[in-house]
Amino acid sequence: MASNFRALEATNRRETALLVAAFVLLFGALGLGLDFAARDFSLVNGQLVGFPVLMVAALLFAGVQSLVSYYSGASLVLLSVHARPLTADTAKHAMVLDVINEMAIAARMPPPKPYLIDDPSPNAFATGRDPAHSVICVTQGLVDQMDREEIQGVIGHEMSHVADYDIRTMMMIAVMVGGIAMLSDFVYRWMFFGGFGGRRSSNNDRDNQSAMLITLAVIILAAVAPLFSQLLAMAVSRQREYLADASSVEFTRNPRALLRALEHIAKIESPLKQGTAGTAHLFIVNPREGLRDDNDGFFANLLSTHPPLSKRIARLQALLGTASATTIGSAVAADS
Amino acid sequence: MVILIILVAIVAWVVFAYNRLVSLRNQVDNAWRQIDVQLKRRHDLIPNLVEAVKGYMQFERDTLTQVVEARAKAVSAPDQASRMAAENQITAGLGKLLAVMENYPQLKADENVLKLQEELTTTENQLAFARQAYNDVVLELNTRIQTFPSNIIANNFGFHPADYFKGAPEEQAVPKVDLSMTTPRA
Numbered sequence: 437m438a439s440n441f442r443a444l445e446a447t448n449r450r451e452t453a454l455l456v457a458a459f460v461l462l463f464g465a466l467g468l469g470l471d472f473a474a475r476d477f478s479l480v481n482g483q484l485v486g487f488p489v490l491m492v493a494a495l496l497f498a499g500v501q502s503l504v505s506y507y508s509g510a511s512l513v514l515l516s517v518h519a520r521p522l523t524a525d526t527a528k529h530a531m532v533l534d535v536i537n538e539m540a541i542a543a544r545m546p547p548p549k550p551y552l553i554d555d556p557s558p559n560a561f562a563t564g565r566d567p568a569h570s571v572i573c574v575t576q577g578l579v580d581q582m583d584r585e586e587i588q589g590v591i592g593h594e595m596s597h598v599a600d601y602d603i604r605t606m607m608m609i610a611v612m613v614g615g616i617a618m619l620s621d622f623v624y625r626w627m628f629f630g631g632f633g634g635r636r637s638s639n640n641d642r643d644n645q646s647a648m649l650i651t652l653a654v655i656i657l658a659a660v661a662p663l664f665s666q667l668l669a670m671a672v673s674r675q676r677e678y679l680a681d682a683s684s685v686e687f688t689r690n691p692r693a694l695l696r697a698l699e700h701i702a703k704i705e706s707p708l709k710q711g712t713a714g715t716a717h718l719f720i721v722n723p724r725e726g727l728r729d730d731n732d733g734f735f736a737n738l739l740s741t742h743p744p745l746s747k748r749i750a751r752l753q754a755l756l757g758t759a760s761a762t763t764i765g766s767a768v769a770a771d772s
Numbered sequence: 773m774v775i776l777i778i779l780v781a782i783v784a785w786v787v788f789a790y791n792r793l794v795s796l797r798n799q800v801d802n803a804w805r806q807i808d809v810q811l812k813r814r815h816d817l818i819p820n821l822v823e824a825v826k827g828y829m830q831f832e833r834d835t836l837t838q839v840v841e842a843r844a845k846a847v848s849a850p851d852q853a854s855r856m857a858a859e860n861q862i863t864a865g866l867g868k869l870l871a872v873m874e875n876y877p878q879l880k881a882d883e884n885v886l887k888l889q890e891e892l893t894t895t896e897n898q899l900a901f902a903r904q905a906y907n908d909v910v911l912e913l914n915t916r917i918q919t920f921p922s923n924i925i926a927n928n929f930g931f932h933p934a935d936y937f938k939g940a941p942e943e944q945a946v947p948k949v950d951l952s953m954t955t956p957r958a
Contacts, residue, residue, distance in 0.1 A: 527886060534894035542901035
C-alpha cells in the first residue's frame with residue numbers, strides 16, 4: 437500500500453514539474469509572439485533586431501506566479517471558495533475533526549488543516565503543496581447531511597489525494613488554468629486595442645509577412661491555450677478519482693462508507709454556490725450544475741472533471757461484493 | 773578504475789540500504805507511539821464514561837464492570853503481554869458498551885454522554901487504524917530484513933524483525949481475548 441503511494445507520489449512530482457515548465461514556456465512563447473507583433477523585436481533582413489521585452493516580462497510573470505502558487509496556492513484556493521477554519525464549535529464539527537484525524541492515521545500522514553465552506557451542498561476537497569502543508573475542506577452541507585460513516589468515506593477519499601501528492605498537481609493546475617485564461621484575455625485586448633499599430637515599420641515585405649504570420653500564430657495560440665488547459669485539468673482530474681475512491685476503501689476498510697456517501701450525493705440536485713470552473717476539479721464531486729449528470733460517451737467524458745457518479749458507485753459496489761465475501765474487519769463505525 | 777567504480781557502487785548501496793532500514797525502524801517506533809497515545813487516552817476516558825452512563829444503564833452492570841476491571845488490569849499490568857491482553861479486553865468491552873448504548877434513548881439526550889461517546893468512538897477508530905498502520909510498517913521492515921540482499925545489512929548491523937500487533941477482538945464473531953498474542957515492541 438505504502439509503496440503504491442510512493443510510486444504515485446513520484447509520478448505526481450514529475451508531472452507537476454513538467455506542467456509548470458510547459459506553463460512557463462507557453463507564457464514565454466506568447467510573450468515572444470507579442471514582441472514580434474509590437475515590432476520591438478523583429479526580423480530585419482534575416483537578422484534579429486531589438487530586445488524581446490515582452491517575452492522576458494511574460495517569463496518573469498509565469499515564474500513568479502508558479503512560485504507564488506506553489507507556496508500559497510492552498511490559501512488562494514481557500515480564499516476563492518470563501519472557506520474558514522473548521523473548529524469544534526458544534527458536536528458535528530468536532531466529529532468531522534475526529535474523522536480527519538482517524539483518516540490521517542490510517543493513511544500514515546500528518547493530519548491536514550481542516551476548513552469549512554458555509555454552503556448547503558454536500559462536497560469536499562483537499563489541497564496544498566505536500567502532506568505537511570495540506571488542507572481538507574468540507575461544506576456545511578456535507579456536515580449536516582451525512583453521518584459518521586459517510587463522512588469517513590469522503591475524508592478517506594480526500595486523504596488519498598493528500599497521500600499521493602494529487603493535491604500538489606491539482607493545485608498547480610487550478611492556478612495555471614486561471615493564469616492562462618488571464619493571459620489569453622490580455623493578449624486579445626492588447627492585439628485589438630493598439631497592438632497592431634507598430635512603432636517601427638519595416639520596408640521589407642518578407643519581414644512584414646513573417647511578422648503577420650507570427651501574429652496570427654499568437655492569436656491562435658492565445659485562443660486555444662485556455663481550452664487546452666481546461667481539457668488537461670479535466671483529463672488529469674478524472675483518472676485520479678477512481679483511484680482515490682479505491683484508496684478511501686483501503687483506509688476505512690469499509691466500502692459501504694464512500695458508497696453510501698456517493699449515493700447520497702447522487703440524489704442531491706443543488707449545486708455548490710462557490711464552485712467555479714477553476715476549482716471544480718479539486719472537489720470530490722463536480723460542484724457545478726448540470727455537469728454531474730451521468731451522460732457517458734466520449735464528449736461527455738472529455739468535458740467533465742469527474743467520471744460519472746454512476747460508474748464510481750458501480751465500482752464501489754463491485755468492491756463491496758468482494759469485501760462481504762472475504763469479510764474485511766471494519767473499524768467501529770457508530771452512526772451519530 | 774573499474775574496481776574502484778564497483779567499490780564505490782557497493783559502498784553507496786550499503787549506505788542506502790542501512791539508512792532505509794533505520795528509517796523503517798523509526799517508523800515502527802513512531803507507529804507504536806501512536807497506538808500508545810490512543811491507549812492512554814482511552815484509559816482517561818473510561819472513568820468519565822462510566823460515571824456518565826451508570827445512572828441510565830442499571831441493566832448493563834456486567835459490561836461496565838468488565839470495562840473498569842480490564843482498565844485496572846491494563847494500568848497495573850506487570851508486563852507487556854498481560855497489558856495487551858487487558859487492552860484487548862477493554863476493546864471488546866467498549867465495543868459491546870457502545871453497541872448497547874444505542875438501546876438507551878435517554879442517553880441520546882444527554883449532551884455530555886454524546887460527547888463522551890464520540891470521543892470513545894474516535895479513540896477506538898484511531899486505535900484500529902493505528903494498529904493497522906503499525907502492522908503495515910512492521911511488514912515492510914520485516915520483509916526488508918528477511919529478503920536478499922538487504923538481509924546482509926540487517927544481519928550485520930543487528931536489525932531484528934518487529935512483532936505484529938495481533939488480537940483484534942472486534943473482528944471475531946464472539947469477543948474473546950487472544951492469549952497467544954506476542955509482545956509488540958515498546
